[in-house]
Amino acid sequence: MLTKKELKDYCDKARENFLPHISIDCVVFGFHEGLLKVLLLKVKNEGEWYLPGGFMLKAEPIEKAADRILKERTGLDKIFLQQFQVFGDPERSKEHFEMYKDMLPAKENWFTNRFLTIGYYALVDFCDVTPAPDQFSATCAWRDLNDLPELKLDHALILKTALDTLRLQLNYQPIGYNLMPKEFTMPELQKLYETILDKKLDRRNFQRRMLGFGILNRSEKPRKGGAHKAPYLYSFDLENYQAALTEGFKGGW
Amino acid sequence: MLTKKELKDYCDKARENFLPHISIDCVVFGFHEGLLKVLLLKVKNEGEWYLPGGFMLKAEPIEKAADRILKERTGLDKIFLQQFQVFGDPERSKEHFEMYKDMLPAKENWFTNRFLTIGYYALVDFCDVTPAPDQFSATCAWRDLNDLPELKLDHALILKTALDTLRLQLNYQPIGYNLMPKEFTMPELQKLYETILDKKLDRRNFQRRMLGFGILNRSEKPRKGGAHKAPYLYSFDLENYQAALTEGFKGGW
């Protein structure tokens, strides 16, 4: 919770710099130890969490704003970002109204406005991220997708929609470049797919299909050190990967 | 072109009723005589056309706003609407700035603001639509997708994106219920698909696949009157159609 002065300062600056009524919320997916993770922020002195988000500068392209917001939370540049939906229920920010309504008259209070929020989802390499809390949060941390805390506002809906979209995308586009480290083994990649889809896949068929897409390069040397047979290392063929991203995998018609 | 007074009135009302900086633009697809059509408006005394669009009331859900806007242009209720992208380049409304900048000081002028526009596409039965121009247009009419006029602002981009999205959707969802009349023949439905995809399809394989989806009911009586073999009439099985819409056709994984 902010002090009254902090709130007023924030609101004054926001009104001056940001487009009113519009916000951006990002669902940042990461993958670690076989689990799909989401980057969340925890409200100061409260139990609830929320998605990293922010506002758009008055002359800033949407995509740039999303980049900027995520750079602040993750330290990362050039994140894979996908706009997936605008959430605009007039009631969606009611909680904000309640929260701050006594501290500042509605006219001056940035948060009593209605906000449409543009939903982005991001895929990032878990290990590259340095989570950083924002002004309203005590914590910024990865949370397990299977063990989510209570989320503020409509952020649970936004998260679910992002996940649905990601799963759909899996059917006609490659995924993984942004979620895996540079080099990885086929079983590791399979685990990613299984985690996203929440479903077991056949090892052999997965490999055949994946290789069939022609977006993987196999490195000469297998990974050593494990207690078992050394798996081959793969990396994505960026050129083909990019092409598959824009053209999609299977025509359908 | 509006008179100065008309413009001022419009702007005053807009500021009072609408959310600033946000607009909605709709790409309305129709199908007629084997051609895919788009509903467009023509600016008064000018050659350029633009997409039906409008603004959002301060307490109105986005979807409702899109419905309202389309109701005004087409006379139709309960249109199939799909939000597909927000267009928010800061430069995208430059034309507006130019157009009205001399008529009204920027502070009072609704149109000199930056607008993010939420893109919707709609699929409608061509025959049901009664095109009605808006305040800024002389004409509202169906235009052939293969013979598009110059479009204002970034509306050409919006239209293209809508079409790409529609084509993609064709691969994992049923389409047609909103574009075809109640009853139709298989060749007619095929023509719709061919038109959207801009590609010839095999008659027999199309039929097999289409029937395989299980979303069609075949009527007892074939259509009479043609100079050739009477084709069967089909209609959509609404229940299965709806299910296919939400679940999609093919899993992929």
Place this chain on the structure above:
DNA sequence: ATTGATAGTGTATAATTGACACAAGAGTAA
């Protein structure tokens, strides 16, 4: 060397897709 766990590869079968040909019905013109 033996064992246990994991990785790599192959193959038989079923299902789906794609290409194609023929039969049937409805009007038309001799």
Place this chain on the structure above:
DNA sequence: TTACTCTTGTGTCAATTATACACTATCAAT
């Protein structure tokens, strides 16, 4: 009436793709 033409309905074969499943190889620990 009959032959003709155009369009629609349906079947079938081959090729491709998906699915299920089993065996072999390799590394580390004992």
